[in-house]
Amino acid sequence: MNRSTKDALRKTLLIVSSLIAISAVFGIYIYLIKESYSAFQQVGAELFVSDQWYPVWDPPEFGMRAMIINSLIVTFLGALIVVPFSYLIAIYLHGYAKPREKEMIRRIFEYLAGVPSVVIAFVLLTFASPLFAQVGIYSPQNLLLALVGLFFLTIPICTTLILESLDSVPKQVEEASAALGAIEFRTYTRVTSRAALPGIMNAIVLTANRIVGETIVVLLLGGGAAMVPRKLTDPMKTLTAAIASEMPETARGSLHYSALFASGLILIVFSTLFEVVSIAILRRNKR
Amino acid sequence: MNEVMRKTKKSNPVSKGRRSKVTLRVTTYIFAALILALFLLALIPGIRYWSLDFFTQAPSNGMKSGGIFPAILGSILLTLLSLAIALPLGILLGIVLSEYNLEYIRFVVTILSGIPSVVYGLFGLGLFCITLGMRTSILAGALTLALMVLPVISSSVYETMHAIPRELREAAYALGARKSEVIFEMLVPSVRRSILTVSFVAAGRAIGETAPLILTAAVFYATNLPTSLFSPVMTLPTHLYFLSASYGESARWMAQGTTSTLILFVIVVYTIAFAFRREKK
Structure with a gap:
């Protein structure tokens, strides 16, 4: 092939691939807005202020407030549990572990990151869920169990991200701290962590994003009641769980179908916000 | 004292x-x-449920006996097809991100990588299955999965290409190479192994994905093996999901057998991915 045709061909390939990516993002947004339009138009504000989610009753009710709140509760509590432990593990791997030890534990985490969420859900459903009945809790699938599942799902990504940001802090900073007489632990928690703060915050945001979009774990372990849980052992249902469990049985073009697209739209807005915050944190750090 | x-x-x-x-x-x-x-x-x-029959038979007798062959076949088909679509595009996109200074495309890819998989499923259901008339099919599922792993592939390719020292590029330009030649004849070959790692990680991602497939490709029970791209399929993760969501004790054995098969697939795929990475070091 002629040199300049080859050049032109390759350039075209590159342009086409980037166009596909851009159109995918806009396409997803436009499509979700288009499909949820009739829900917004016909149900209106009730979507956001009502807790009554009875999509197949007559007349149906489409109040998603409880599910939106549940998504946020799960995200907040999930991150609250996973981040401190990830941080401690990352500090250990960064500062204390021997290279071989660090490599091995990282490998375990990497494999866990690859375990499908449905497997985590199934293992907990089989081995952990029956324990609730033994201690007299009426709902074998509940918020607590979902949080345990989310913990296993997010601890690899959270730990890896925090560890990367700790490892990227220049050695001189730690040496200076040690030279001033700080013990290792104090150096890592006060000095290194402060230098790595943007990276740690980024890890928290991305972990939260992972949780808010997680479907199968909250669907199988959450119990599926469209109400706000009062305590940790109450069952609950999130936006993602509603989409995955109800969509296959929904008539296309119906109001229910449209309402589920509306919950998809809410989810994508959440995830976009998280990603924008993450980009902003990293960019400010770079400057 | x-x-x-x-x-x-x-x-x-x-x-x-x-x-x-x-x-x-x-x-x-x-x-x-x-x-x-x-x-x-x-x-x-x-x-302990693994046997020749378990891997070669279809489920029968209300999930009480038989095997999971259709699910294994479906998972492999979907993963291969989605990678065949996503890999070329994702690698090209990663190249664009790293070699052309286009901030907004990186922004877009970051947003894409954060979108929950179930939303990809919704999009795939609406666009591929309904609007484009593909119904619940292998093709619709593969396109949805491809869209989902695309940002994963391209941001990893971006990372590895971005780490190539600047001097290498400058040396090639000094010899009179064009930009596309520098990219495709020098940079891409030099990160071949990393690209293989990325491909296998993406395969691991695709093989375990459940929610998008429930919406676009998978059925609980397919009477026949898929005959074309437009047939619905069974897959390992969705089979496990349906079994644990709606079947009780009688199907527990099959769910456990499916879980260990799925885990085995994941371990093999990731071990291959990590092996490529280790050799590079």
């Missing part, structure tokens, strides 16, 4: 440092052990 010595020892910063080290180590090991336990609980209980 003894009392005083113990007190001074207790507040000694060095011993405090040692104690925090022990605490951290114990915490880390406990979680590593928990994770290993999770692996073993997923893998071990199902292994």
